[in-house]
Amino acid sequence: MAQRLKSDWMLFSTIVAMVSFGIVMVYSASSVASVAPVASQLDTQINPSFHYAGHQIAWAVVSFAALMYFKRRDYRRLQTAGWAYGSLGVVLFLQILVFFLDSKTHRWFRFQGLGSLQPSEFGKPALIIFFAYFVKQDAINSRRTVAAAGLALAVLAATVGFGDLGTAIVLILPAAIVFYVAGLERKFVAAALVLGMLACVGFVASKPYRIARIIGFFDPEYKRIAYFDPEGKLKKYVSQSVTTRDPGYQVKQSKIAVGSGGVVGLGLMHGKQKILYLPEAHTDFIYAVVGEELGLFGCTALLIGFLVILWRGLELCWVSNDAFGRYLALGVTSSVVIQALINMSVVLGMGPTKGIPLPMISAGGSSLMSTMICLGMLLSVSEHSG
Secondary structure, three states: OOOOOOOOOOHHHHHHHHHHHHHHHHHHHHHOOOHHHHHHHOOOOOOHHHHHHHHHHHHHHHHHHHHHHHHHOOOHHHOHHHHHHHHHHHHHHHHHHHHHHOOOOOOOOOEEEEEEOOHHHHHHHHHHHHHHHHOOOOOOOOHHHHHHHHHHHHHHHHHHHOOOHHHHHHHHHHHHHHHHHOOOHHHHHHHHHHHHHHHHHHHHHHHHHHHHHHHHHHHHOOHHHHHHOOOOOOHHHHOOOHHHHOHHHHHHHHHHHHHHHHHOOOOOOOOOOOOOOOOOOOOOOOOHHHHHHHHHHHHHHHHHHHHHHHHHHHHHHHHHOOOHHHHHHHHHHHHHHHHHHHHHHHOOOOOOOOOOOOOOOOOHHHHHHHHHHHHHHHHHHHHHOO
């Protein structure tokens, strides 16, 4: 007789509720702004205000199927060299391919009439499986393990970092947490931190708009920088980017949106900042729309959803009876929660602007699919461990 699996209904219900809430907010945030640029490209019988929400629904259906696949699949079947190396190899291949095919941003595969695909997003579940496979071994501090893991992380972070530094950061931080909890020696941790910081500085310096965002957060008037760069060479270099005329514009508009929402908000669909004032209102800055339309209550409810994922994920990490499941749960949990906290901190003006979507809420099929695959593995740990 087949064993009856016990689902974590609290975690599962939270995921479904957040994805559904995300679709509603994508429609609210994009329904007005999408009309002008999209209407001329669509059939007149199609309501252009539903364009982005329709895409999000389609991706949600496919992503939910992926979640159910990994949820029902015993996570221990991922504990193979084929999954560890194969999934990472596919992502690396796609990253190299998109680097040449998308010569402008090095991020997207674009399909006429079908939207686009961002392969860097799938580096998250691939790296989580890869590192869980390695750190489950007793010899975590062996040169072979450290070299293999370091090489994989360095290559993937480098290919992602050239086009999408925000995703690279989201890839690296969960990996660091997993290795730290697994007992990686301090000398390896220190070496990784130094190399990571140097790489981050190099990636930031390679793009003027990235420098502009950092300066816009710490020293928007260039007063402190003037002491070290009296000739203004850095400011001249940064001005090469057309997006640096006001690098703090998005954050200013998002603060206005959140502040105007107050405690209860202006009401769903009644936000004003999304009407061509707040850029990327339906993607990276959708949390500001939540704050304006649903107020403190809406923002708190959304935060509680991520706290539930954090709670259930850490509990699974604690009670899982095998190392692979433990580190798989830790990797998924830290990846989703860290990305959410970074996005929220940017929207609230607590960190430099980065192109990082809010998991399950922001518009974006690749991000939603990647997140649902990760959460499907988390649910699998819940069902099959013990």
